[in-house]
Amino acid sequence: MPDDAPRARRHDPQRRDRIIDACLDVVVAHGVAGTSHRKVAAAAGVPLGSMTYHFAGMDELLREAFTRFATAASDQFERRLGAARDAAEAKAAVVALITGDVLTTRRDLVLTSELYTLAAREPAFRDLTNRWMARSRAALERHFDPVTARMLDALIEGLTLHRALDTEPHDAATAAEAVERITRPAG
Amino acid sequence: MPDDAPRARRHDPQRRDRIIDACLDVVVAHGVAGTSHRKVAAAAGVPLGSMTYHFAGMDELLREAFTRFATAASDQFERRLGAARDAAEAKAAVVALITGDVLTTRRDLVLTSELYTLAAREPAFRDLTNRWMARSRAALERHFDPVTARMLDALIEGLTLHRALDTEPHDAATAAEAVERITRPAG
DNA sequence: CGCCCGGGTGTACGAGCGTACACATCCCGC
DNA sequence: GCGGGATGTGTACGCTCGTACACCCGGGCG
Structure with missing residues (x-):
């Protein structure tokens, strides 16, 4: 079991926080208009599926951010x-x-x-x-x-x-x- | 030749103005984020092709609006x-x-x-x-x-x-x- | 009167989007 | 140590988008 970088992803309690922070970064870079689940996921380094898993939709994500x-x-x-x-x-x-x-x-x-x-x-x-x-x-x-x-x-x-x-x-x-x-x- | 409503479309000098006004209406209704060529065209009652014909892109349209x-x-x-x-x-x-x-x-x-x-x-x-x-x-x-x-x-x-x-x-x-x-x- | 040319339009394409959902993976209780 | 439920992920679908481009058509010139 080599200690690869992308380890310990499961049960990562900071995941949600990282997504929120990444969301603010994406908003700064592209505006709310250009903010998408895909861009935020890429910025946070999480899979696309995590977006809908942690947040009901863009609105909820933006509200928290x-x-x-x-x-x-x-x-x-x-x-x-x-x-x-x-x-x-x-x-x-x-x-x-x-x-x-x-x-x-x-x-x-x-x-x-x-x-x-x-x-x-x-x-x-x-x-x-x-x-x-x-x-x-x-x-x-x-x-x-x-x-x-x-x-x-x-x-x-x-x-x-x-x-x-x-x-x-x-x-x-x-x-x-x-x-x-x-x-x-x-x- | 009955004077139908959708007559005299050719060489309509107000066309461009109508698009700009419609653009502001769409922005009010949906935000810049939700403003698209298609929505503005529908609001202005002009064909989609008119958008790219009169404006180089959304940016130019928004700037004029x-x-x-x-x-x-x-x-x-x-x-x-x-x-x-x-x-x-x-x-x-x-x-x-x-x-x-x-x-x-x-x-x-x-x-x-x-x-x-x-x-x-x-x-x-x-x-x-x-x-x-x-x-x-x-x-x-x-x-x-x-x-x-x-x-x-x-x-x-x-x-x-x-x-x-x-x-x-x-x-x-x-x-x-x-x-x-x-x-x-x-x- | 007929041709032609350019202003204006309909359509089709490829990219990017949100979301649903089948599936992989892990952990806990037995 | 192993089965099953919970947790998290990859993928594919349907949609909307901007834009390119072939085509239509009416007015002006010969």
């Missing part, structure tokens, strides 16, 4: 904001999130867009984005009042999106100024 | 802002755009999302969104300084998106307050 993505993004967001000790640090953390390289990679931009596109059409994915937004707002509400939190959340969304899509670079000072303004109640 | 959509949206935006006579009216116009039913229909949400998804991956579509954003910013700069215009543009984006995706309704007052804050320079 984007759940994982949204959860990871929320975790990052909460961690960054949780580390802030006062409003000033919270604002700095928000600016860092907008201008930094955490949520602003090409991969994150693509996945977020694809998720919103799905959410725009299918309620199941809309629930996902709603939970994501709710967690963001809750994290912001640890430092700001609910109304400000909601505005700030929207501002973060818009600035991140525009910064990511724009070809010419934005400077961080504009983002900082915007955060400063939105968190300052009108007289 | 989304160009039309983005141009129409920009026109709306400019018209609304152009009618404002001072900064106060401009702010009111912005709030109306965010909370109104012009850019916030399901159709617009879906098309915008799909466009951003394409832009996130393909430079050709990114140019499209960049021109759209540039026109919006230019329209805003008629009433606000460039930095404020950029912030406001991002805020509009975020608020519109969050309002459209959120299941529970937002009140217009929050949008108005956010616009008020973002247009008020920090001391």
Whole structure:
């Protein structure tokens, strides 16, 4: 019994996880439009039959994949904001999130867009984005009042999106100024 | 020679336009993922062969379709802002755009999302969104300084998106307050 | 009036897709 | 140690897709 590479395939508990991760990779590379059972299977290194065995269909697979993505993004967001000790640090953390390289990679931009596109059409994915937004707002509400939190959340969304899509670079000072303004109640 | 309905097909100059409009309808109904030459042809009431005759491929068709959509949206935006006579009216116009039913229909949400998804991956579509954003910013700069215009543009984006995706309704007052804050320079 | 030419169309082909299902393989209880 | 049930896989089918290409037909010129 030589220890070939493709051994111990049976009862591989990571199999399902690997498929989900591979699914996100395929979505980044080819878009939801170009994502198929075959491509994901190839990317994950599993046989085609495993797809239908582990998932009822592409919809279920996509739902789990984007759940994982949204959860990871929320975790990052909460961690960054949780580390802030006062409003000033919270604002700095928000600016860092907008201008930094955490949520602003090409991969994150693509996945977020694809998720919103799905959410725009299918309620199941809309629930996902709603939970994501709710967690963001809750994290912001640890430092700001609910109304400000909601505005700030929207501002973060818009600035991140525009910064990511724009070809010419934005400077961080504009983002900082915007955060400063939105968190300052009108007289 | 009875004047049947399917007459005068030859040399129909509106044919191309009808295909583009039908393409947008199909995208709304099935997403870019589910848009095919066959579905668009059926929706437009033209033979399948017309697709490859008028367009080099799906990419060209989608590019023209989304160009039309983005141009129409920009026109709306400019018209609304152009009618404002001072900064106060401009702010009111912005709030109306965010909370109104012009850019916030399901159709617009879906098309915008799909466009951003394409832009996130393909430079050709990114140019499209960049021109759209540039026109919006230019329209805003008629009433606000460039930095404020950029912030406001991002805020509009975020608020519109969050309002459209959120299941529970937002009140217009929050949008108005956010616009008020973002247009008020920090001391 | 008739020919011809080019714009427009119907069809057929090969590729890629999701899914069903017969079958191989392994593990556990006896 | 061996039979049988559960777990996982390979394959084949039916479908939709984009595209190429042979053909149709109406209008313009000789």
